Amino acid sequence: xxQLTCRNLSLGYDGLEILHDLSFEVNAGxxxxxxxxxxxxxxTLMKTMLGLQSPIGGKILTGDGLRENEIGYLPQQTLVQRxxxxxxxxxxxxxxxxxxxxxxxxxxxxxQLARDNMEKMGISSFAKRCYRELSGGQQQRVLLxxxxxxxxxxxxxxxxxxxxxxxxxxxxxxxxxxxNKNDGITIIMISHDIAAAVKYASHILHVGSxxxxxxxxxxxxxxxxxxxxxxxxxxx
Amino acid sequence: MSELFEKAAVYFxxxxxxxxxxxxxxxxxxxxxxxxxLVLKRFSFIGDGLSxxxxxxxxxxxxxxxxxxxxxxxxxxxxxxxxxxxxxxNAKIKGDAAVAMISVGALAIGYMLMNLFPxxxxxxxxxxxxxxGSLSILTLTETEVRLSAILSLAVILIxxxxxxxxxxxxxxxxxxxxxxxxxxxxxxxxxxxxAIIIVIAMNLVGSLLISALxxxxxxxAMRIFKSFKSVTICSAVLSVLxxxxxxxxxxxxxxxxGSTIVAVDIVVFFAFMFIGHFKRGAKA
Numbered sequence: 001x002x003q004l005t006c007r008n009l010s011l012g013y014d015g016l017e018i019l020h021d022l023s024f025e026v027n028a029g030x031x032x033x034x035x036x037x038x039x040x041x042x043x044t045l046m047k048t049m050l051g052l053q054s055p056i057g058g059k060i061l062t063g064d065g066l067r068e069n070e071i072g073y074l075p076q077q078t079l080v081q082r083x084x085x086x087x088x089x090x091x092x093x094x095x096x097x098x099x100x101x102x103x104x105x106x107x108x109x110x111x112q113l114a115r116d117n118m119e120k121m122g123i124s125s126f127a128k129r130c131y132r133e134l135s136g137g138q139q140q141r142v143l144l145x146x147x148x149x150x151x152x153x154x155x156x157x158x159x160x161x162x163x164x165x166x167x168x169x170x171x172x173x174x175x176x177x178x179x180n181k182n183d184g185i186t187i188i189m190i191s192h193d194i195a196a197a198v199k200y201a202s203h204i205l206h207v208g209s210x211x212x213x214x215x216x217x218x219x220x221x222x223x224x225x226x227x228x229x230x231x232x233x234x235x236x
Numbered sequence: 237m238s239e240l241f242e243k244a245a246v247y248f249x250x251x252x253x254x255x256x257x258x259x260x261x262x263x264x265x266x267x268x269x270x271x272x273x274l275v276l277k278r279f280s281f282i283g284d285g286l287s288x289x290x291x292x293x294x295x296x297x298x299x300x301x302x303x304x305x306x307x308x309x310x311x312x313x314x315x316x317x318x319x320x321x322x323x324x325x326n327a328k329i330k331g332d333a334a335v336a337m338i339s340v341g342a343l344a345i346g347y348m349l350m351n352l353f354p355x356x357x358x359x360x361x362x363x364x365x366x367x368x369g370s371l372s373i374l375t376l377t378e379t380e381v382r383l384s385a386i387l388s389l390a391v392i393l394i395x396x397x398x399x400x401x402x403x404x405x406x407x408x409x410x411x412x413x414x415x416x417x418x419x420x421x422x423x424x425x426x427x428x429x430x431a432i433i434i435v436i437a438m439n440l441v442g443s444l445l446i447s448a449l450x451x452x453x454x455x456x457a458m459r460i461f462k463s464f465k466s467v468t469i470c471s472a473v474l475s476v477l478x479x480x481x482x483x484x485x486x487x488x489x490x491x492x493x494g495s496t497i498v499a500v501d502i503v504v505f506f507a508f509m510f511i512g513h514f515k516r517g518a519k520a
Contacts, residue, residue, distance in 0.1 A: 050414035069416025075408065084276055084407055087463035094404040098415040104397040130462030150415040 002027050003066045003154060003186055004049065009058035011044050017056055018044060024205055024213040028064055028153070031180045031187045033197035036207040042190045045207065046158055049188070065153075069098045072151030072185075074143050076158050082132060088142050089127040092118055095149025110149075117145040121175070137168035144175070148185075155179065157189040161196075169193075173200055240488060247487050255381045256493070260479045262388035263440045264449060264497075267433045268475030269395045271454025272467055273406045273426060282320050282427070284447045285335035286434050289316045291443040292342030294366050299353040306383055310435045316342075317431035321423060368442040368494050376439060384436045391429055398425065403464055440479070441494030452501035453478065459505075459512035478504055 002025035011019040018041040026032050034042050047053045049060060050073055072095075095117075096110040118124045121141040126134065131142060140160060147155055160176065161169040177200050179185045191197045197204060204219040206212040212222055247253045274283055293312040297305035320335055350363055376384075395402070404412040405422045413419040430450075437446045453471035461467045482497030489496075 047410075050410075052410055052413055071414060073411050073414045075410050078408065078410075081407065083458075085272070085458050085462055085464060085467045086403075086407060087465075090403065090464050091407065094400070094407060094412075095415070097400065097404045097412055097417050100400070105400065128463075133462070146411070150411075156414075 003030075003062065003064045004188075005059075005061040005063065006049070007059045007061065009045075009048070009060065010056040011041055011048055012056055013044065013053070019207060019211075022058070022207070022211060026154075026186060026188060026203070028186055029180070029184050030203055031177075031201045032189070032203045032205060033201035034188065034190045034205045034207065035192070035194050035197055040208040042207060043158060046156055046188075046190055050156060070151050070153055072147035072149075072155045074140070074147050074155065074157040074160055076162065077139070077143075084132060086131050087127070088118070088123060088129055088131055088134070089114070091131055091142055092123075092145045092149060095146035098150055114145075114149055117148040120148070121145040135168075136164050137172065140164065140172060141175070148179075152183075152185065154186045154188070157187065159190050159192065161191075161193065169196075176200070243488055244484065252376070253487060255376050255378070256483055256487075257480070259376060259381055259384045259388075260440055260483045260493075260497075261476050262385055263433075263437050264453075264475040264479035265472055266388045266391040266395070267437050267446070267449045268453040268471045269392065269468065270426065270429060270433065271450045271452075271471055271475075272458070272464065273402055274430065275451055275454050275458075276406055277426075279426070279430070281335055282317070283430055283434065283450055285320060285339035286313055286317055286431055287438070287443040287446040288339035289313055289342045290434050290438055291366055292346035294438065294443070295346030295350045298362065299349050304377075304379060304383070306380060306435055306439075309438070310387075310432065313435050314428050314431040317427040318424065321427045366438070366442060367444045368492060380439065384439060387432055387436050391432055394425070394429060398422065399468075402426065407464075441497055445494045445498050448498040448501060449475070449479075452498070452505050456501075456505045456508040459508040460515065474504060475501075 004026040006025070007023050009019065009022040010017055011022070018039075022045070034045065036042050044053065048055050050071060093106060093111065093114045096106055096114060099110055100106065115124070118127060121144055123138065123141050123145060126138065126142075131139065134142065144160075147157075155176075157176065161172050164172060173196055176187060176189070180187045187201075189197075189201075198216060198220060201216055203215055204212065206219070212219060214222070273279070290309050290313045293309035294305050296312075297308035300308070302308045316338060320338065346366075347363060351359060354362075401412075401417060401422050404417060405419050405426075409419050409423075433450065434443075434446050437449055441449050453475035454467070456474055457467045457470035461470050478500040479497050482500045483493060485491065485500070486493045486496040
């Protein structure tokens, strides 16, 4: 069974439907990019997959040993975080929260997990630094390390490279790609960058006026994809 | 100088001064704990609104001649805290408008009731002491001291045991919700704790000045410290020291307790702002 299955999903808010009858599934080890215009419902779809919002119709099923609280999440940054006094260590460790359940404090294993993930993201040397003083790319690494503390299986990323400069963007894509290839973590990413999506992803979900779901190869050959892929290669 | 100390020593002979000190320390400690969360979650306006609700509840308690007004004000304020949190989340009337409505309404009705059914000859004195706390910290009964102490300890324990959860819910509510922390429940807990803090802090500084007690230490600490833990510890220490200084100054100088404490808080805030500025300047 697939790790995450969306069946006949209808999404929206305030009674307004923006996505209708959407079905797709994500298997362990997939790298799915969700692309589409602004306002097409990408973020709403992600919030629904995370259980932050309930769908108008249809179902989201988890399977393949994935529990609902084993999903890691890299959100877009919020205003609150911009002046939040928190050290990198405190933030990464907070990713272990879901493992605690009702237990009030972190265990030794959880602290070790946080250290390991900081090591993996190359941010160990910042442990005591203040989050708000880091650069955009470093902040994303911190949030990625936190997400890794919450999951070993499935990561959802909401536009992880927005606001980053081109060099850091490439590093970020590389990092995510490595997590997918080397650690076998399933990736679901919202992206505006179709060229990069086509380069790294294994599957593409295109939402908007026309909906497409399939492998990268199928997408490039499809109508929806050819249009964007051409544009992407023109730029690059 | 030694004269002042002698004067202080004389005052400490009196049990009501000792009560004032004990309660003052406990209240200022727990009111500072949630300051960071309140400031960062943009909840500070809720604290302000709730303090007016507490004023209204106190007024009703006085009119009804309930001997211990805290027992009445506490549940009323907690219920309002929960209601305000709810309206803030799925708002037909936007959160801040709802707060303004409830708080101003409570203020008006409280004042009207106190005038219609005066509990004592000195109405303006009663109103003034409920709003600004004037000297009421020195007139606390032993029951009130005990109640304040128990509630403060409860707040401190709740805070310590949900510290990590409060941190994740404050820093990133969506993330903690997505990974299975019951953020809604913790928001509710935060609201209830705020309500408790406001009711007990009314004794110390009066309802209009409570927000200052909650927010100033946190804001001061945030000028200098960079991690959640150090900010929390620093604001707790600051709050206790400021309150102690304030109480002592007010006892020796016969100034109103509440406003003296807030004045000390303000001085410390500017000092910390200056130091923070200086530190950053030195680095750059």
